Amino acid sequence: MTFDLRSKCKSLRLAYIPDIYGKIPFDNPEQYVNDLFEEELKLRERAKITRLIKKAGFLDRKSLETFEWHEQQMRLPGQMTKERLYSLDFIEQRENVVLVGTPGTGKTHLATGLGRKACELGFEVGFYRVSHLVEELENVLRLNRLSAFRKRIQKLDLVILDEMGYLPFGKEGSELLFQLISECYEQKSLIITSNLEFSQWNRIFTDSRLTAALVDRLIHHAHIISFHGESYRLSHALSKRR
Ligand SMILES: Nc1ncnc2c1ncn2[C@@H]1O[C@H](COP(=O)(O)OP(=O)(O)OP(=O)(O)O)[C@@H](O)[C@H]1O
Ligand SMILES: [Mg+2]
Numbered sequence: 173m174t175f176d177l178r179s180k181c182k183s184l185r186l187a188y189i190p191d192i193y194g195k196i197p198f199d200n201p202e203q204y205v206n207d208l209f210e211e212e213l214k215l216r217e218r219a220k221i222t223r224l225i226k227k228a229g230f231l232d233r234k235s236l237e238t239f240e241w242h243e244q245q246m247r248l249p250g251q252m253t254k255e256r257l258y259s260l261d262f263i264e265q266r267e268n269v270v271l272v273g274t275p276g277t278g279k280t281h282l283a284t285g286l287g288r289k290a291c292e293l294g295f296e297v298g299f300y301r302v303s304h305l306v307e308e309l310e311n312v313l314r315l316n317r318l319s320a321f322r323k324r325i326q327k328l329d330l331v332i333l334d335e336m337g338y339l340p341f342g343k344e345g346s347e348l349l350f351q352l353i354s355e356c357y358e359q360k361s362l363i364i365t366s367n368l369e370f371s372q373w374n375r376i377f378t379d380s381r382l383t384a385a386l387v388d389r390l391i392h393h394a395h396i397i398s399f400h401g402e403s404y405r406l407s408h409a410l411s412k413r414r
Pocket of ligand 1: 241273
């Protein structure tokens with residue numbers, strides 16, 4: 173490349189210009205520089221979203237675009253609508269969303285879709301299967317790295333805890349998870365998926381006082397959406413057999 177443009181762009185932290193400057197149509201200098209910088213900004217934004225999605229640790233590529241909204245199989249709290257949920261204003265408000273209901277009804281799909289959209293809007297997201305998170309909390313505690321791990325969680329705007337209550341935890345795990353959720357309280361948003369109603373959460377945590385304190389924090393600023401109806405997995409399997 174003439175004039176060593178690449179190294180100058182590197183010094184100026186312009187990552188894309190060396191590759192795109194020849195592809196931008198030229199009418200006049202002002203338009204050219206404007207369009208060139210606009211393209212640099214667009215590509216930077218796209219790279220940032222890709223980075224946020226990768227960092228979030230989603231388990232699959234499910235999105236809101238592929239989620240079929242069946243209002244008759246969901247119970248939404250007053251004030252909540254599909255549009256409001258999809259606008260993600262609950263993240264700005266540091267409110268929680270709890271998706272609760274029977275297996276295969278789309279809770280994880282919706283949580284993942286909301287998380288992916290949050291990344292597209294520039295939010296930092298972390299997606300965790302609760303049982304893996306508890307395991308990781310126990311590991312980092314043993315390795316004396318708990319505070320570094322907590323700091324990472326504190327940087328997130330949205331924490332998704334998938335499958336709360338599918339596996340019970342021991343005393344240490346319960347306390348670590350409780351601490352983590354307490355630290356998120358009113359500081360950031362949580363999306364939790366579960367197939368247990370709150371009244372049954374005593375089954376997940378060993379200590380009923382801890383469960384009550386945890387549920388109290390979670391539901392204080394929460395939109396609780398319940399799912400009922402047939403499992404998608406089951407109806408898919410049955411339709412394939414037919
Ligand atoms: N409303 C929906 N629109 C599109 N796909 C759906 C919908 N609901 C469920 N599915 C699909 O059905 C499968 C099961 O959904 P999902 O994993 O979200 O269920 P779940 O409610 O989290 O179940 P579980 O409680 O067992 O974890 C997934 O492949 C998902 O993409
Ligand atoms: Mg699920």
